[in-house]
Amino acid sequence: MPHPNLKYLRKGVLPHMFCPGCSCGQILNSYIYAIDELGLDMDRLVTIGGVGCMSRAPAYLNTDAIHGIHGRNLPFATGVKLANPDLTVVVLMGDGGCAAIGGNHLIQAARRNLDVTVIVDNNGSFAMTGGQVSPMTPLGSTTTTTASGNFERPFDICKLVEAAGGTYISRWTTAHIVQLTNSIKKGIMHRGFSFIEVVGQCPTQFGRYVLKLRDPVENLNWLRENSLTIDEAEDLSEEEVGGRIVVGDFVERELPTLEDGYIGLEGKIGAVR
Amino acid sequence: MSKVEGIDESSSFQFMLGNHAVAEGAVAAGCRFFAGYPITPASEISERMSEKLPDVEGRFIQMEDELGSIYAVIGASLAGVKSMTATASAGYNYMQEGIGYAVATETPIVVVDVMRLRGAEQATHADIMQTRWGASGDHEMIVLAPSSVQELFDYTIEAFNLAERYRNPVVVLSEMTLSLMRERIRIPDRGEIETVDRKIPAVPPEEFLPFEAGEDGVPPMAVLGSGYRVLYTFNPHDERGMITGDLDIYDELYRRITCKIRRALDDIVKYQTFFMDDADIAVVAYGSEARSALEAVRRARDKGIKAALLKLVTVWPFHDALMKTVAEQVERIVVPEMNLGRYVEAVERASCGLAEVTSLPLNKGRVHSSDEILGGIKRGA
Numbered sequence: 001m002p003h004p005n006l007k008y009l010r011k012g013v014l015p016h017m018f019c020p021g022c023s024c025g026q027i028l029n030s031y032i033y034a035i036d037e038l039g040l041d042m043d044r045l046v047t048i049g050g051v052g053c054m055s056r057a058p059a060y061l062n063t064d065a066i067h068g069i070h071g072r073n074l075p076f077a078t079g080v081k082l083a084n085p086d087l088t089v090v091v092l093m094g095d096g097g098c099a100a101i102g103g104n105h106l107i108q109a110a111r112r113n114l115d116v117t118v119i120v121d122n123n124g125s126f127a128m129t130g131g132q133v134s135p136m137t138p139l140g141s142t143t144t145t146t147a148s149g150n151f152e153r154p155f156d157i158c159k160l161v162e163a164a165g166g167t168y169i170s171r172w173t174t175a176h177i178v179q180l181t182n183s184i185k186k187g188i189m190h191r192g193f194s195f196i197e198v199v200g201q202c203p204t205q206f207g208r209y210v211l212k213l214r215d216p217v218e219n220l221n222w223l224r225e226n227s228l229t230i231d232e233a234e235d236l237s238e239e240e241v242g243g244r245i246v247v248g249d250f251v252e253r254e255l256p257t258l259e260d261g262y263i264g265l266e267g268k269i270g271a272v273r
Numbered sequence: 274m275s276k277v278e279g280i281d282e283s284s285s286f287q288f289m290l291g292n293h294a295v296a297e298g299a300v301a302a303g304c305r306f307f308a309g310y311p312i313t314p315a316s317e318i319s320e321r322m323s324e325k326l327p328d329v330e331g332r333f334i335q336m337e338d339e340l341g342s343i344y345a346v347i348g349a350s351l352a353g354v355k356s357m358t359a360t361a362s363a364g365y366n367y368m369q370e371g372i373g374y375a376v377a378t379e380t381p382i383v384v385v386d387v388m389r390l391r392g393a394e395q396a397t398h399a400d401i402m403q404t405r406w407g408a409s410g411d412h413e414m415i416v417l418a419p420s421s422v423q424e425l426f427d428y429t430i431e432a433f434n435l436a437e438r439y440r441n442p443v444v445v446l447s448e449m450t451l452s453l454m455r456e457r458i459r460i461p462d463r464g465e466i467e468t469v470d471r472k473i474p475a476v477p478p479e480e481f482l483p484f485e486a487g488e489d490g491v492p493p494m495a496v497l498g499s500g501y502r503v504l505y506t507f508n509p510h511d512e513r514g515m516i517t518g519d520l521d522i523y524d525e526l527y528r529r530i531t532c533k534i535r536r537a538l539d540d541i542v543k544y545q546t547f548f549m550d551d552a553d554i555a556v557v558a559y560g561s562e563a564r565s566a567l568e569a570v571r572r573a574r575d576k577g578i579k580a581a582l583l584k585l586v587t588v589w590p591f592h593d594a595l596m597k598t599v600a601e602q603v604e605r606i607v608v609p610e611m612n613l614g615r616y617v618e619a620v621e622r623a624s625c626g627l628a629e630v631t632s633l634p635l636n637k638g639r640v641h642s643s644d645e646i647l648g649g650i651k652r653g654a
Contacts, residue, residue, distance in 0.1 A: 010504070013515065043500040048348075051507075059504055059516055064497045066351065067506035067516070068344065069374055075308075075341040079348025079356070080497060082332045083306055087352070087498045108337040265327040272305045272331060272354045 008032045008042070010062045017056060021216025023174040023200025027121050028057045030177055031090065034184035045088045048077050050102070052094040053128050053202075054121035071102030074109040077116045078258075084271040085259045088188060089116040095136035096126045099155050103135070110164035110193050112258040117187040117194040120157070123202035124210065131205030138243060141210045157197055162251050167192035169251040173199040175224035176247060183249065192257050199223060199245050285460040291451040292359075294422045294458060295385055296321035298429030299357050301460075303468050304383070305331030306356040308345035310338050310364060313394055314452045315387040318359035339364040343371030343384070350380050351505060353496035355433055359385035361449075362400050365407070372442050373408035376530060378505040379484070379492065381436035381471055383429070387447040395638025396450040398560060398611040404444050405589045411527040413534035415439065415541055416589040418446040418559040422456035428543070428586060434469040435541060439533055440491050446588065448611075450561045450640060474501060484526070485512040490533030534590055542595065543586040548574060552581030554650055555603045555628075557596075557620050559585045561640045562609050569646035580650050588616065593623040600624035607649045609633035609641045 009032075018024045035045070045063040049055035051070035058065035068076045073091045081089050098106050098120050109116070125143055126132040132145040136157065140149045158169050168190040172180040180198060187194030201207050201219035208214050211222055223245070230248030233241050263269045289297070295318050299307070307322040309315075323333040331354075336342040339360055346356040360368065365386040375382050386404060390397045404416045415435050417428045429445050436443040472493040474481045483503045486492040495501030504514040509523035517523070534541065547567060549555070554573075558566035563584040573580035583599055596619075600606060606628050608617040614632035621630040633649040635641050 010502075010515070012513075042502070044498050046352075046497050059506060062502055064502050065504045066348065067504060067508065069370055069507065072340060072344040072371075075336065075344035076348040078334065078336070078341070079306065079308065079345035079350075080352045081348075082334060082345070083349035083352035083354040083356075084498055104337050105341055108341070262327075262332060266330060271352075272349075 005032050005036060008035060008062055009060050013060050016060055018053065019204045021201065021203040021219070022053065023121055023123060023198070023202065024053050024057055026174045026177060027054065027119060027180070027198050027200060028060065030181045031092070031119060031184055033181045034188060037181070038185055038188060040088060040188070044086070045090065046080055048073050048080070048089060048091045050093055050097050052097050053123070054092050054094040055097055057092045071097040071100070072105065073097060074102060074105040074114070074118070078109065078114055081114060081116060081259065085115070085269050086271055090188065091116055091118045093118065093120055094127070095120060095122040095124065095134045095157070099135040099157055107160065107164040110161045110166040110195065113165055113167055113192045113255050115191055115193070115257045115259055117184070117196070119184060119196045119198065121198050121200045122157070123200050124206040125202065127202045127205045131209055143209065158195070158250050161195045165193070165255070166195045166251065167253050167255050168194040170249045171197040171199070171245070172247050173223040173227050173245055174201055175220050175227065179247070190252070192255060199227070285462065286457055287460060288455055288457050289422055290317060291422045291425050291447065291454050292317035292387070293321045294426040295359065295429050295445060295447065296325060297460065298426040299383065299433065300325050300329060301466050302430040302433035303355045304357050304433060305329065306346065306349035306354045307331070307333045307358065308336045308342040308349070309358050310336055310342050310360065312361045312364045314389060314449050315359045315361045315364070315385065317452070318385060339367035340371065343368040346382050347371060347375055347378070347380050350382050351497050355381070355437070357383040357385065359387070361387040361389050362391065365400065365403070369407045369409070373410050373412065374507050375442040376408065376412040377410070377507045379440035379494070379530065380442070380505070381440050382442050383432045383436055383445060384442060385445045385447060387449065387452045389449045390638050393638065394449060396448050396561070396611055396640060397636070397638065398448070398562070398615070399636070401588065401610070401612065401615050404446055411531060413441070413531040414444060414589045415441055415534065415587070416444040416446050417543070417586055418588045419451065419586065420560055420563040420584070422451065422454060423458040424586065425451060426458055426460070430466060430468070431543070434467070437469045437471045438491070439537065439541070440471060440494060441534060446560065448560050478502065482512040483514045484510060486529060486533070490529050490536065538590060538592050541587055541590060542592040544595065545584045545586070547582040547584070549581040549583070549599070551579055553579045553603050554605045554607065555581045555583055555599050556607045556609065556646065556650065557583045557585065557599070558609055559588050559616065562611060565641045565643045566609060566646050568643035569650060572643060572647050573650045578650060591619045591623065596620060596623035597625060597627065600627035603628050605629045605631060607631045607633055607646070609635070609646050609649060611640065612636055
């Protein structure tokens, strides 16, 4: 019997291009579970990617999909959403696309509170191009472009999005799949800019060269052991948290969306005819 | 909107800024989404679009940069809305990858490039080749270069029609001179304006191949959210839209994407000829240079020189056969341009040595005077 969720993938699209043990597959799977559990109409869902490992994932989904340009995922989403605010738009990208080349688009889309859901696989490097340093690579990491260790401090991307104006913000790792699926569901149902960072394993690059762990399961164990919930971190100092990953729902607030601004101009909001 | 004094309010003649004529033309063509980033001398297009679009239930957004603008425009077009952005030379640089994306995914968009000198707000034709070859990867651009405020209005409408008919990005190539010029123009009645909409699928989703084209090479296009579940990708893709590593499919894809334009030159290439019947010398000009050129040709005729003008509105694709016909007839072709002589290379190549081709470059931020072009006509005449 075929897997019941195979219907959410395009026909004939397998095998996918992800490496064995890649976090992208888990995140795609988690997104599919969210679609399934919410009972979303696949005809009214647009998934937007770009260039990069996670950004490739929309090509596999059986929805309307834009496999776009590196880091430009959110401008595409802005155009789609303004042309037809009735569509549900989910953006998939990686840490390179969202924090490096597309960084300005990220903060502007958050500032506007564009009603989309952004799921970011933070695998700590530019994985597709060979494991170069990214703005999310932890301090001290040895990558293919930081042979003596990364001396640039990484972004806390969730704090960045919060300061910019995002209205639903959460972070999980791929060792927290149930929580992640729940957050994706919340993000999709939330009206406004929803941002979900997923710290995900990359056994091919970050895991292999930085953590010295080639086995995907060992990478997942590392993520589990090196993360703590927002409640656990609450009473700890920054030093006590150290390099560990704080996970949980950080922000949930209601603010007018970009689309709401047009209601003032037009008296209503719907698809442009 | 200002009206020309002495003209009845009900008439459709208006005294209008070039940039405003682009915006008015776009709205008349059915443009309902605009994204842009401020830049001189194109900003009045954004300003007018921001005023006009809410009145027609369209949407305007000022993006964070030119990259944001072009991808928002592509997204909106994929969602079924005729869309445009406008910029000037420096900003046009930033849009090249987006233009390549629109070529690859066959997304109809209109991009206005108001050419200005590098680092200075002066008139130029220096970017004429960039509009043909700016984007990486194989492509065939459609570029219209109007020469008056009236033509900015008319050919912005035409740009939308060509974009929709051929599913290709179309550039309206304006200039510093034209963009900030005010002229009296005639706005046709609604019913007089012909607008074209992209073809839509004739079959249900399960039978639809999104990149399968008929005779004309242009596939029908499904709107996002209409149940067809299309994948749009920059990567080599087959008729289903699926990414493929098969380079034979890649080759076939770009042959179709470029040939759909090359095979339709007679529809796409808009031009006018003046005094061509008995001419033995022809001026080939585009944009504002065509105006000085026409005056120069008239003055040459007064002096008994059999001069003619081939005024090209569509500057790309280049109509080789048309140019060859002119070259067969005349002894000399003069090409005045506001640059160091760029377009003349295409004219010379297509002339096949049948006529002597003289470049008349001027790179000083202004249009040739008719005296200067007349000088070029007389040289050796």
